[in-house]
Amino acid sequence: MKFFTATILAAALAFTAGCSSTTLTSTTGVDRKQFLIVSDAEVNSLSAQSYAQLLTQAKSQGALNTNSAQYARLQTIANRLIPQAKVLRPEAATWKWEVNLIKSNELNAFCAPGGKIMFYTGIIDRLNLSDDEIAAIMGHEMAHALREHGRENVSRAYAQQAGLGILAAATGMTEGQTQLAGLVSQVGVSLPNSRTQETEADVLGLELMARAGYNPQAAVTLWQKMMAANQSGSPQFLSTHPNPANRIQNLQSLIPKVMPLYQQAKR
Template identity: 55%
Template sequence: MLTPVVMVLTLAFAGCSSTTESGAVGASRSQLLLVSSAELNAMAEQAYAKLKADASAKGALNTDAAMLARVRAVAARIQPQTAVFRGDAPGWKWEVNIIESEQLNAFCMPGGKIMFNTGLVRKLNLSDEEIAVVMGHEIAHALREHSREQVSQATAAQTAIGIGTQLLGLGGGASQITGAAYEALVASRFSRAHETEADRIGLELMARAGYNPQAGVSLWQKMGSATGSGGGRPDFLSTHPSDSNRVQQIQALLPTVTPLYQAARR
């Protein structure tokens, strides 16, 4: 009879793969993927539709036509570049909207459902290049299926708990993963490793789209100034690398991605 640990390890090894090619920045590793893309994409579509409906009911959806046009234009330039990392991504049902909110936030749900808060663009006075930094980063989360990976990790942990409690005669079963799904789809609280990976992929995406990757430095300097003296970092930044570390990591990548930007501008 397999022990609970062996059973979970067997399940984990069976579910390990990589969702993307490595690109110029070398973003490649094995990922634990126990939940299907189709299942999570369907959940994302429902969550995104509800988010839009709620915002629309409050008169907070797409209230700034000029900003919406800017954000959508940046997304349109970056989306074709996603083919470098995964061939199916340009064909996703991409959608880009903005919500009237002072919170410094943006996200891209599985399958390409993008949302920007107006406060992020206004408060930081973002240039198109800086919008591209954020856009590339958020799209990278979707390309690498970090949400799916996060839910899979929760599923594996809950499976282990369920097996253990059943073998010990404690009753019950694995907990529901709705909480993990919410965190992954809406709350945007990814691990620090996921954030660093998204920075690397995002910087390459924007460079290939013809946006100067040097904007990654100015964006995170602005973010540091905005959050360093105003009562702490927003929730969605709570698991991100520190802004100073982020700037250093981006500067280290510039020799790799700047030639891609220069080639795109020719």
């Protein structure tokens, strides 16, 4: 059975071998080809539903956007970052971007497919983040959405579960909508990304924050703080992330590439 599933998956990979990268070639050079058999419209719609459910739950618990000062900070930072998204992906200018804040001690933040950003107060408070460091996190999470990592993960999971139905899925799914909705919720939003995807988000997030006029050096101080927090137990935000020391070294090597973008934005 495993061999059969692997064979079908290989066929699907061959079928989609000509697909292009979801983002334009960036200053930082991210252009990996991606395996995408589920439509972006469907993933974005289902992700928006999951995000709306999370908002409803948080509101019912009195935990949604309760800190007006922090919420205003997030909105201000998002208002500078979001216009830069179209540089990497022009159609992102038409997305219904949204940012919200949940009162929780969690060290966590995410951006669901389609531009639905969520921060938890714990990551801001416990790490005592500056605006530049918040921009580093937000840019990183926005990069996941721009690269459609959630859609990529859903596509892989759907391929593994669907068997022969994968070929039908590639031409427009008419069956298994309930299954797909579950995958979007569980794989596209909740489960962690791969290390390759995390590295891509680091790289593109660095470019986004620089273009928005936030100091890319803050990405290094952010991960230094995350390393310190990790010593007392791995935060959810760090699940499957690259080794923090390696990640910092990689970011430091990329800063010279994006520093001109930051300097131009500051001017």
